[in-house]
Amino acid sequence: MTALPAAQLPATVHAFSQRFSSTPLGARLARHLALTQLHSWGIPHGSDASERAAAVVAELAANAVTHGRVPGRDFELRLSLPTGSLRIEVTDTRAERHPPGPGAVRPSRPLDEGGRGLTLVDALADRWQVLDRNPPGKTVLAEIDLPRWLSLVRRLSAPGR
Secondary structure, three states: OOOOOOOOOOOOOOEEEEEEOOOHHHHHHHHHHHHHHHHHOOOOOOOHHHHHHHHHHHHHHHHHHHOOOOOOOOEEEEEEOOOOEEEEEEEEOOOOOOOOOOOOOOOOOOOOOOOOHHHHHHHHOOEEEEEEOOOOOEEEEEEEEOOOHHHHHHHHHOOOO
8 A cells, every 4th residue: 555645735936037128227127126026025125135136136137238238139037036045147148248257256446437246246145156048148146045035935835825
């Protein structure tokens, strides 16, 4: 006689994905929609995780628009809640221009007009990396640890939600 399988709750993937025009307006909209999505997941506006995520999304989206732009091509923002963290992914279609990865970001000089974006990402994200993408392009992936991740996911997975 075989034992009956244990009852399992249906797995729910909590993810958000949206394409944006590779323009400053697209970058601002990505930040705004990211914050709205996080709030709907129970990560309230103004919380530490929300503020860190807002800055990371803003910097990565601005980099996608400034350095990863290919005319006529959008960039993509993806948010998800893998075990223990918030994952932020920004993908653009420019394959030949890769940013430096973690540990290789050079600090900008005080009078430089730019070059601080990845320094901020490095400081605010718990982990991040640059990944090649096929078709051509790249994805910058950053994760922010969420100490209350389990209670957040349980609430999101509750029946009737």
